[in-house]
Amino acid sequence: MATLRVSDHRTVPGGVALGVVATLIVGSIAGLVWEAGADWSGAASAFDAYLFRVARFTLWQAVLSTVLSVLPGIVVARALARQADFRGRAVIVWLFGVPLALPAIVVALGVLALLGRAGIFADVLTAIAGDTWPGIYGLSGILVAHVFFNLPLAARLFLESLDAIPADHRRLEAQLGMNSWSAFRLIEWPAIRAALPGVAMLIFMLCITSFTIVLMLGGGPHATTLEVAIYQALRFDFDPARAVTLTFIQLLLTLVIVIGAARLGASLAGEAFVSVSSGRRVAVSGAERLFNGVVLALGFLFVAGPMTAIVVAGLRADLARLAGEASVHNAVATSLILAFAAAALSVVLSLSLVSARRALELRRGAAGPGLFERASDQGAALVLVIPPIVIGAGWFILLRNSGGAVFGAAPFMVVAVNAVMAMPFAMRAIRPAHDFASARHERLCAQLDIRGWARLRLIDWPPLKRPAATAFAFAMALSLGDLGVIALFGSQDVQTLPYLVLQRMSAYRTQDAAGLALLLGALCFSLMMAADWLSRRDA
Amino acid sequence: MSGAAIKCRDVRFSRAEMEFSFDFAAAASDVVAVMGPSGSGKSTLLDLIAGFETPNGGAILIGEEDVTVRPPARRPVSMVFQENNLFGHLDVFSNVALGRSPSLRLDDEDRADVHEAIERVGLSGKDKRLSPALSGGERQRVALARVLVRDRPVLLLDEPFASLGPALRAEMLELVRDLHAERGMTILMATHNPDDAEKLAGHMLYIEAGRVAEKGPASVFFGPDGPEAFRRYIGSKTGR
Numbered sequence: 001m002a003t004l005r006v007s008d009h010r011t012v013p014g015g016v017a018l019g020v021v022a023t024l025i026v027g028s029i030a031g032l033v034w035e036a037g038a039d040w041s042g043a044a045s046a047f048d049a050y051l052f053r054v055a056r057f058t059l060w061q062a063v064l065s066t067v068l069s070v071l072p073g074i075v076v077a078r079a080l081a082r083q084a085d086f087r088g089r090a091v092i093v094w095l096f097g098v099p100l101a102l103p104a105i106v107v108a109l110g111v112l113a114l115l116g117r118a119g120i121f122a123d124v125l126t127a128i129a130g131d132t133w134p135g136i137y138g139l140s141g142i143l144v145a146h147v148f149f150n151l152p153l154a155a156r157l158f159l160e161s162l163d164a165i166p167a168d169h170r171r172l173e174a175q176l177g178m179n180s181w182s183a184f185r186l187i188e189w190p191a192i193r194a195a196l197p198g199v200a201m202l203i204f205m206l207c208i209t210s211f212t213i214v215l216m217l218g219g220g221p222h223a224t225t226l227e228v229a230i231y232q233a234l235r236f237d238f239d240p241a242r243a244v245t246l247t248f249i250q251l252l253l254t255l256v257i258v259i260g261a262a263r264l265g266a267s268l269a270g271e272a273f274v275s276v277s278s279g280r281r282v283a284v285s286g287a288e289r290l291f292n293g294v295v296l297a298l299g300f301l302f303v304a305g306p307m308t309a310i311v312v313a314g315l316r317a318d319l320a321r322l323a324g325e326a327s328v329h330n331a332v333a334t335s336l337i338l339a340f341a342a343a344a345l346s347v348v349l350s351l352s353l354v355s356a357r358r359a360l361e362l363r364r365g366a367a368g369p370g371l372f373e374r375a376s377d378q379g380a381a382l383v384l385v386i387p388p389i390v391i392g393a394g395w396f397i398l399l400r401n402s403g404g405a406v407f408g409a410a411p412f413m414v415v416a417v418n419a420v421m422a423m424p425f426a427m428r429a430i431r432p433a434h435d436f437a438s439a440r441h442e443r444l445c446a447q448l449d450i451r452g453w454a455r456l457r458l459i460d461w462p463p464l465k466r467p468a469a470t471a472f473a474f475a476m477a478l479s480l481g482d483l484g485v486i487a488l489f490g491s492q493d494v495q496t497l498p499y500l501v502l503q504r505m506s507a508y509r510t511q512d513a514a515g516l517a518l519l520l521g522a523l524c525f526s527l528m529m530a531a532d533w534l535s536r537r538d539a
Numbered sequence: 540m541s542g543a544a545i546k547c548r549d550v551r552f553s554r555a556e557m558e559f560s561f562d563f564a565a566a567a568s569d570v571v572a573v574m575g576p577s578g579s580g581k582s583t584l585l586d587l588i589a590g591f592e593t594p595n596g597g598a599i600l601i602g603e604e605d606v607t608v609r610p611p612a613r614r615p616v617s618m619v620f621q622e623n624n625l626f627g628h629l630d631v632f633s634n635v636a637l638g639r640s641p642s643l644r645l646d647d648e649d650r651a652d653v654h655e656a657i658e659r660v661g662l663s664g665k666d667k668r669l670s671p672a673l674s675g676g677e678r679q680r681v682a683l684a685r686v687l688v689r690d691r692p693v694l695l696l697d698e699p700f701a702s703l704g705p706a707l708r709a710e711m712l713e714l715v716r717d718l719h720a721e722r723g724m725t726i727l728m729a730t731h732n733p734d735d736a737e738k739l740a741g742h743m744l745y746i747e748a749g750r751v752a753e754k755g756p757a758s759v760f761f762g763p764d765g766p767e768a769f770r771r772y773i774g775s776k777t778g779r
Contacts, residue, residue, distance in 0.1 A: 440623040443591055448689075449612030454642030462628040 009452070014356020014376050017349040021420055025386060028394025035244045035397045042241025050221060051229075051242075055249055058225040061139060061214075062207040065146035069203050072147075073154025074192055076299045078184065079292035080155065081162035082282045092296060093159070095303055096152035101528030102307075103481020104145075105498045106521040108216035109505075109514055110306035111136065111145050113313035118510070120309055141217035146210065148306055150203045155299070157202075161195040162188060170282060180288045201261040208253060209387040212483045212498075216505070226250040227389045231487055240397050247393050251386065258385045314518025317511045328516065331500040335480055335520075338414050338496060343476035345419035347468050350426035354434045355460070362442060383420050388484035391417050396488050410489035414496070417485045422475035429471040429535065430464065437463040466534055473531035477524040497523075542568035542725035543602035543615060543692035550587060550597035559583055559749040562597075565742065567692075570719060570726040572736035572757065575746035576772065581729040584746065585695045588727065589618045601693055612641075617686045618695040621702065624682035625670040631657060631681050632666035638685035649688075656687040660714060676707040683714065687722075696728040700735070712738055733773045737761055745769045 036043045080089060099107065114120050117135030125133040136144060165187060173183050211227040218224055224232070226246050233243040284292070322328050353376045360373035369377070383391075395413055399406045441459055445451070450459055483498040490499040497520045504513040545565040552559040559580050565571045573581045586592040588599060590611035599607045606614045617638075625634050636645055636653045645653070657666050660680040670678055679699050686694055696715070700708045716739055719726060730736060736743060736757060743760040745753040745768065753766040760769055 441626060443611070443618075443620070444624070444626070446591065446611040447589065447616075447618060448637050448641050450637065450641040458629070458633075458637075458643060459626060 010359040011356045011372070013352035014359075015372075017352035017356070018372075018375055020349060020416075021383065021423075024391060024416055024420055025383070027398055028386070028391040031394040031396070031398025031401065032244050032247055034401055035240050036248075038401075039241060042239075043245045046239075046242040046245035051245065051249070053221065054224050054226055054229045054246070055253075057223065058208060058227075058250075058253070061142050061146070061223075061225065062204050062210075064139075065143055065150065065207040066200055066204045068143060068147045069150035069154050070196070070200050072299075073151050073199070074158055075295055076151070076155040077158035077162055077192075078188060079295040079299075080159050081188070082180075082284050082288070083292050083296070084282065086292075086296070088296070088300075092300055093156065095300065096156050097532075098307065098525070099149050099152050099303065101477065101525050102310075102521050103483070103498060103524050104149075104210070104212035105216060105481065105483050105501055106310060106517045106524070107145055107148060107306060108213055109313070109501070109517040110310035111141060111148065111217065112510075113309040113514060114306055115141070115144065120312065137217060137219045138223040139218075142210075142214055142223065145213045145217055145306075146207050148303065150206060151299070152303055154199050154203060157199045158192055158195060161191045165191050173282070180285065183282075197264040198261070201257065201264060205254070205257050205261065208257065209250075209389075211387070211389050211487075215483070215487070215502075226253070227387060230389055230393050234393060234396055234488060240400070243393055243397065247390050250390055254385050254387065310514075310518060310521055313511075313514035314521075317515025317518070319515050322512060322515050322519075327495070327500065331495045331497045331516075332519075334495060335497040338411060339418070339476045339479040342415045342418035342422070342479040343472045345415060346422040346426050346475040346479075347430075347472050349419060350423050350430050350471060351434075351464070351468065353423075354427055354431045357431075358435055358438050362438075383423065388417050388421055388482065389488070391420075392485040392488040407489060407491040407493065410486070410491065410494040413489050414479075414482075414485050414494075418479035418482055419475070421482070422471075422478045425478070426471035426475050429474065429531075430467045433463055433467040434460075470531045470535040473527045473534065477527035477531065480527065481520060481524045541692065541723040544600075545588065545693060545725060545727065546598075546600040547584075547588070548598045548600070550594045550599060552583065552587060552592060552594045554583070554592075557749055559587075561587070561751055563744060563751050563754055565725060565727065567602075568719075568723045568725055569741045570728065570739050571742045571744060572740035573727060573729040573744045573746060574731070574733070574736060574769070574772070575744075575752075577731075579746045580749045581746055582697055583749075584744075585618065585697050585727060585729055588614075588693070589616050589695055590614050614693075615691045616693045616695060617689045617691045618697065619679065619682045619686065619699040621698045624685075624699075625673075625678055627670045630667050630669055631662060631673070631684075634670070634681050635666075635684045635688055638687075638689040652688050653684075656684040657681075659687060659718075660684045676703055676711060679703070679711060680714070683718065687718065690722070692724055694724045694726045696726065696730075698729050698731065701731065708732075708735075715739065733761070743769070745772070 115136040122133045169187050173187055214225045214228045226249060230243050230246045233239045357373055357376040396406060399409055445455055445459060481498060486496045486499045501513050501516045544567045547561045547563055550561045561584055575581055587594055590609060593608060598605055601615055632653060635656055636643055639649045660683050662680050700711045712735060740757040743755060743757050744751050753769055
């Protein structure tokens with residue numbers, strides 16, 4: 001691409017967007033440092049047995065969740081790849097995309113509705129155990145929920161690399177008469193091994209920063225992660241010093257993982273809906289066919305189970321009464337408004353960064369990227385290092401220490417944090433279309449002198465409409481289902497739908513919670529489907 | 540509007556470890572074919588004149604004006620690329636009209652000019668079409684219509700017909716020749732095809748390894764005494 005000597009103001013909104021992201025992060029860290037600096041002893045004394053137990057559990061549950069997702073994920077992906085003629089294949093691949101569209105709190109309730117003390121399987125499990133089924137809480141509950149999210153993700157990502165195996169390799173496999181094991185060892189394993197570090201890192205990161213699942217399904221000091229401990233320290237123990245220590249350890253942990261992931265070339269902004277080709281026919285023996293069939297049936301049941309439970313439990317609730325409650329109306333309205341604002345902000349910030357990055361790339365020509373360009377490229381990914389709870393905790397302490405209205409800030413915090421959290425995904429939706437259009441249009445615009453507002457309106461916006469809508473729907477779904485920031489900042493005055501679900505659960509009104517979760521799940525699912533549909537339609 | 544002379548005085552440029560150095564002059568209203576192997580610098584030369592690249596040294600003059608460091612839009616130049624001449628989401632009319640107003644603010648006279656240009660390149664009735672609904676030849680016609688409404692004294696053609704079949708290509712060359720006869724703009728045309736050059740060009744530039752290796756009248760180039768390097772390039776053993 002040619003170097004263009006044009007005065008270009010596209011970097012200005014990008015600078016502003018970076019400023020917003022930086023303010024959010026710097027403000028949070030300022031709060032933490034302030035608290036730690038004011039009283040070292042408090043933060044230091046938080047290094048106790050409890051803290052080490054929490055840190056150990058955080059790592060342990062993430063390791064187990066990753067192993068339990070990745071290994072079966074490989075088996076399921078291979079079954080899907082080798083049974084390309086199986087009629088239910090498309091259904092399973094689609095179904096495996098659904099968990100990512102569901103908010104964690106909805107899934108947690110689904111797991112409880114299935115395997116909880118009063119769950120659908122409680123009687124069966126009591127009969128098997130010979131004792132009253134205690135319900136799935138603690139580590140096992142957390143693992144089931146994490147694997148529900150991440151096994152399908154792993155399977156889809158591995159399937160993608162298996163489907164990328166060259167057709168000629170598959171032909172050779174058939175011609176040389178390789179059996180199933182040789183084919184795995186010689187042809188499939190190299191493809192899987194290449195994807196393995198990235199997939200494992202992504203899932204490990206998702207599990208180590210998982211908040212809602214652990215909050216809902218974990219229990220007591222033996223099944224608590226750092227993020228949940230931060231929340232408890234701020235909301236229940238009023239112990240900001242401990243929260244600071246916990247937060248710094250969480251930051252350290254995620255930083256190490258992100259650096260490790262970057263070394264491995266892993267992308268942490270996982271794609272919600274990977275496109276999966278129809279696959280290729282592979283000769284499969286009768287025994288293997290049977291094995292694959294069992295694997296796929298188990299995978300299907302494991303993913304479909306909690307989703308069915310969400311619907312069944314939700315329909316059992318007194319939906320008519322819930323629909324009439326003022327608190328429900330308020331929560332729905334609040335959720336929709338905040339999620340809409342967060343999504344709009346996310347798209348605007350992402351567009352600004354994407355176009356600034358491109359403008360800087362054009363300006364420098366063949367020279368290496370400068371700091372500003374790198375920042376606009378990677379700045380949004382930074383937020384992946386800093387989980388929402390951490391940002392929320394920092395601001396919580398900052399506002400409290402500076403005498404600000406902590407709970408009054410709730411709407412702004414929810415919108416800002418959720419907007420920034422969705423940015424890596426939004427930028428991923430927008431950037432390819434933007435840069436592709438730019439590569440085609442840049443020289444024409446320079447020659448025809450199409451600049452500024454006219455350029456935005458006539459040239460840049462039309463091809464970006466669809467990806468921006470995809471990013472918007474995605475960001476809105478993400479924000480709608482989020483329980484991170486609102487758990488910290490929620491109050492009687494500002495309640496979102498996930499917050500209301502949490503409250504009903506805490507008050508043991510499980511049926512209400514299930515009904516509201518169904519509503520929330522349906523909303524997020526529809527938005528994700530809209531995002532998916534928008535991204536697939538041809539321009 | 541008539542053409543303007545182009546002068547490249549010791550224009551130097553480097554990219555990706557390749558050094559370019561161009562020195563030549565083209566008379567007003569001449570048609571100059573730029574030929575040479577792939578990667579020799581034909582497109583780079585056109586990019587420098589159009590302003591998409593800025594030289595490290597030397598001067599580019601169009602008419603009497605030094606345009607060396609001027610942005611593309613402020614040079615008296617229109618350029619037609621091999622592809623991507625059109626905005627895919629805009630119709631034919633808008634694509635042409637952008638040559639008159641970059642914000643599409645048009646008065647009645649502008650609109651009439653745009654319609655006339657579309658008619659002139661043989662696309663009457665197709666002004667509402669989007670570029671995916673056009674053939675490769677039609678897209679390049681739209682680009683030429685925009686050249687007409689821009690009405691600049693220099694036209695740069697960067698292998699614009701390279702992807703067209705022989706018959707279409709001949710038609711498009713015919714159109715360019717007619718437009719040149721009407722408007723008299725100076726044309727610099729990069730091409731791989733000796734026929735294009737022979738049909739259209741008054742003069743030739745033969746570019747090799749980033750510099751002008753040979754220049755002269757087209758009749759000499761294609762005659763029995765054409766430069767050796769050029770004859771080797773087009774693969775003629777003796778003169779034709």
